[in-house]
Amino acid sequence: MALERLSIENVPSTHRVYAALFRDVSNSAFLQEQLLSRNPEFEYAFLDASSIISRIHLLAAIFNAINTQTNDALKTPNVHSEVVLSLSPSNNISEAYRRWGVTPDKTKGLIAVKIVVTAEEEEEITAKKVWEHLSQHVQGTPIPLSDEELSKATDWPKVKKYYKLNGVPVLDKFKDEDLKKKQMQNLILMGMAVRGL
Amino acid sequence: MTTNPSQTSTKRPPSPSILNTSPKKSKPSSPQTMTADTPPTASSFPLPKILTNPSSTPPLLITQGAESRLYKSTYLTPSTPCALKYRPPKPWRHATLDSRLRKARTTAEAKVLEKCHRQGVPVPAVYGMDITQGWMAIEWIDGIPVRVAINSHLNNPQQNDESGIKNLLKQIGEAIGNLHKIGIIHGDLTTSNMMLNPENQVILIDFGLAAQSQSDEDRAVDLYVLERAFMSTHPRAEKEFGLVLEAYAQTFKKGKSVLTKLEDVRMRGRKKSMIG
Numbered sequence: 001m002a003l004e005r006l007s008i009e010n011v012p013s014t015h016r017v018y019a020a021l022f023r024d025v026s027n028s029a030f031l032q033e034q035l036l037s038r039n040p041e042f043e044y045a046f047l048d049a050s051s052i053i054s055r056i057h058l059l060a061a062i063f064n065a066i067n068t069q070t071n072d073a074l075k076t077p078n079v080h081s082e083v084v085l086s087l088s089p090s091n092n093i094s095e096a097y098r099r100w101g102v103t104p105d106k107t108k109g110l111i112a113v114k115i116v117v118t119a120e121e122e123e124e125i126t127a128k129k130v131w132e133h134l135s136q137h138v139q140g141t142p143i144p145l146s147d148e149e150l151s152k153a154t155d156w157p158k159v160k161k162y163y164k165l166n167g168v169p170v171l172d173k174f175k176d177e178d179l180k181k182k183q184m185q186n187l188i189l190m191g192m193a194v195r196g197l
Numbered sequence: 198m199t200t201n202p203s204q205t206s207t208k209r210p211p212s213p214s215i216l217n218t219s220p221k222k223s224k225p226s227s228p229q230t231m232t233a234d235t236p237p238t239a240s241s242f243p244l245p246k247i248l249t250n251p252s253s254t255p256p257l258l259i260t261q262g263a264e265s266r267l268y269k270s271t272y273l274t275p276s277t278p279c280a281l282k283y284r285p286p287k288p289w290r291h292a293t294l295d296s297r298l299r300k301a302r303t304t305a306e307a308k309v310l311e312k313c314h315r316q317g318v319p320v321p322a323v324y325g326m327d328i329t330q331g332w333m334a335i336e337w338i339d340g341i342p343v344r345v346a347i348n349s350h351l352n353n354p355q356q357n358d359e360s361g362i363k364n365l366l367k368q369i370g371e372a373i374g375n376l377h378k379i380g381i382i383h384g385d386l387t388t389s390n391m392m393l394n395p396e397n398q399v400i401l402i403d404f405g406l407a408a409q410s411q412s413d414e415d416r417a418v419d420l421y422v423l424e425r426a427f428m429s430t431h432p433r434a435e436k437e438f439g440l441v442l443e444a445y446a447q448t449f450k451k452g453k454s455v456l457t458k459l460e461d462v463r464m465r466g467r468k469k470s471m472i473g
Binding site: 008009010011056059063064067070071073170172173186187190191192197 | 248250252253272275277304307308310311314316317322323324325327329330334336
């Protein structure tokens with residue numbers, strides 16, 4: 001099973017987070033349609049993997065969304081759409097959906113996130129149900145949700161544009177690629193954290 | 198109007214016996230601003246809601262200031278330590294005023310850190326924040342406060358070559374020069390509000406009193422506050438402080454006029470108008 005239970009520090013014990021990564025997804029239009037029509041069976045955050053650079057990046061978005069939910073301060077219909085918004089450094093919701101959400105035909109790499117709140121059933125049953133439903137409806141190849149696979153899918157020019165990382169002075173200081181990536185990740189997390197201030 | 202009494206310049210220098218034991222410490226766990234007999238721990242105060250959630254390591258209270266508490270925690274994964282700065286509600290203030298002040302101050306601090314970080318001034322990164330609850334999670338800086346580093350240089354001159362302390366002071370001047378260059382005033386420069394990380398890089402911390410300003414007056418006062426703090430914390434290194442100003446002027450081209458202004462400030466003190 002390619003569905004992973006994500007454990008995130010300082011997230012309330014009432015929340016369980018599951019995620020899976022797919023590549024070569026062929027039915028992104030269908031998936032987006034389910035979200036737009038608010039199909040209750042499709043309570044997921046579907047993210048475009050090319051806009052995500054790492055697991056930390058993904059975890060930060062989920063963490064922020066759950067925190068917003070526990071504050072009763074959601075700006076979008078539910079915690080799943082809030083994950084998409086919390087990836088954005090701006091408050092423009094439709095832009096966030098376009099940039100980080102699933103987009104018809106364009107999305108090939110897809111991250112599906114499922115946040116279950118106060119589930120009464122056994123952990124295993126929830127995971128199994130989620131995975132059955134996902135694997136049935138997402139037409140694509142499930143792969144491990146690893147930093148390696150995520151970085152393969154990343155479209156850096158796009159990410160740099162979205163997070164305004166072009167021509168940032170601090171990035172010129174680093175020659176080493178790994179350190180540079182770390183810096184960019186920090187800048188991305190900061191952009192998400194100070195969104196709309 | 199701020200309630201933060203971080204007048205570190207009036208603090209007495211710590212006694213050398215304490216300092217001899219501290220250089221080996223890797224964490225800045227020494228509660229610098231505390232005077233109580235027993236230092237408070239994480240259980241001394243109600244935790245911010247976010248830290249009551251499950252995490253791999255229990256939160257650790259690092260220090261307590263007038264308007265905020267600093268905890269060590271983890272961010273997202275067990276291997277990412279973070280510092281969580283929490284401004285608790287003050288029940289004696291009107292609730293609306295209280296929440297506005299906490300929001301405004303947390304926001305201002307995060308904005309300043311973000312600006313510094315993008316411009317390459319060495320400060321901790323902001324990982325996440327919640328202005329409603331009043332916390333901000335920032336990058337955990339390993340290492341020792343510059344105050345401790347300077348004192349250990351002074352205590353072991355034979356071990357540490359001259360260039361060690363000189364390099365340190367130069368880095369301080371450069372960091373402040375770069376900070377002022379991008380239009381930010383720290384507001385509480387002391388050698389305790391700077392960390393020396395394991396890569397021997399000086400990182401500026403605690404921007405709780407920071408402000409955005411381009412005026413030479415504000416910049417000069419910023420330097421004056423550091424000078425006063427430095428003289429009382431490190432009286433034995435008094436003569437070396439010139440190195441900080443030298444590096445400052447070299448890094449920040451407009452720094453010359455700030456140093457001229459500093460002369461005036463030295464003559465009259467921190468406040469220009471004698472009101473308030």
